[in-house]
Amino acid sequence: MTGTTAQPTSRARSWWGWGWADAHPDDAECAAMGALLPGTLARPLPVPRVRDLGIGSSAVQPPRSLARLVTADPADRAAHAMGKAYRDVMRALRGRPGRIPDLVARPLADQDVAELLDWAGERRVAVVPYGGGSSVTGGVEYRGDEHRAVLSLDLTAMGRVLEVDAEGRSARIQAGTLGPSLEDQLRPHGLTLRHFPQSFEFSTLGGWLATRAGGHYATGRTHIDDFVQSMRVVSPAGTGESWRLPASGAGPSPDRLFLGSEGALGIITEAWVRVQERPRHKASAAVSFADFHDALRAVRALAQCDLSPANCRLLDAGEAALSGAAQDGCAVLVLGFESADEPVTGRLERAVALARSHGGRAEAAKGSGDAAVGAWRSAFLRMPYLRDGLARMGAVAETFETATTWDRIPGLIDAVRTEVGAAALKATGHPATVNCRLTHVYPDGAAPYFTVLAAGRPGDEVALWDDLKAVAGEVLHRHRATITHHHAVGRDHRPDYDRQRPEPFALALRAAKGALDPHGILNPGVLVD
């Protein structure tokens, strides 16, 4: 089967902030949010305008043969200058975005990608692959000065499901396919990739693969790694495609080299991925806990039994209040189950009973549990827009995530709350909020995800956030918790990643970079030098 669906382009994306330009909170909403956080600005910062950036002409011209794929339009270039982390949004609001790329290219086929890489290699032009641009770790910007120019390579014109193998439950999908379009194209086949990161609407298959993204399911197959059958990658050294295999013990996996390679080793142009039947049975409930540590024990028990909840998200009391899941100072465990072929209420009941045995309280009336789950879900999707609204009030509003083993989880969470909170108080004179939720749980550990809300330092918000993040990085390192569970390394996490990886592995990675990218043009500064 051959796909034809084009990706929708009619609604305008925000060039400076998250999502759709028309979905951002207005000035009054921003001010109302700011009023809840002491020490923020009296009025929101104005929405930034591309024309105020004074974008100059490009340092290079594309060759005539590629000109149809390339634009030097200032608005397009501005929109490709950075990802969507708080520090990106704040830099845009303060009129100090990262380096604006000279050109934006939208290849239509592998051959176009190969020609663009050849051209860039000859001219020493840095190539920054760009999927949905939802990176939160500085993955899609250029921070060096050793290249003559910067080309943002936007893959979204390669956005089709090319083939579906219904018998083998797999699909061949172009890397630039955005989440909603990917699901729209699979739906007529009754299939789903079932990979739903919070950024689903504005991120691509290629971006997920390049960053080893995590979907929102708490257990089981949720990382994009789990779905990969084979990948096609174009690098300056040539184009390669791994075999489609259900499993293979033939040496180190070629796919593993490119999963998480963040555009530093090659451009992923398509992949065969494992797809699934769409779930027909769903059930959810919320369980509250007066004691967060009881809740941690309950979640560990759930992760170690065979129930495999689709959702097993533990919100601490602050996070539960922020999302509207509870206002009574309790932590809330959001539980969900789904299946394509069998009812799941029995599994939900067993999970709730297990949570109760650890001190959890589940309302007998199913409706109230559903309300908490619904409140959490809509807050979850709206949260990035609200973050940008708070940024307009000069606040610090950002998240970071990690993972570690169960024995270290309670100490890690306590230390992050205490030390990041104290650093924010010292820097701003106002108490900060440091909330935690567990997004993914495993038999041997969990992935805590932190939200920091603090007053800013007017005009200096990005440096303040960098300082707080450095404090957090030290705490994670001390607890041997990874610098990222699913947000990737990018440029922001590079120093911590360098500390985390074994040196012989770094040697091998550098050698791979040298072999695949001899001119050093692919996403310079990411993963390896």
Ligand SMILES: Cc1cc2nc3c(=O)[nH]c(=O)nc-3n(C[C@H](O)[C@H](O)[C@H](O)COP(=O)(O)OP(=O)(O)OC[C@H]3O[C@@H](n4cnc5c(N)ncnc54)[C@H](O)[C@@H]3O)c2cc1C
């Ligand atoms: C509000 C918000 C919520 C988020 N939620 C989640 C979440 O739930 N789970 C999660 O895992 N992440 C999440 N993220 C982070 C981000 O969405 C992921 O890293 C995502 O996988 C990036 O996909 P993208 O298509 O936007 O890639 P981009 O941001 O465009 O690129 C990310 C990196 O991959 C490289 N790259 C992109 N495409 C290719 C390609 N085809 N070939 C080679 N390299 C490529 C880029 O150069 C860059 O280094 C979130 C981000 C935001 C802003």
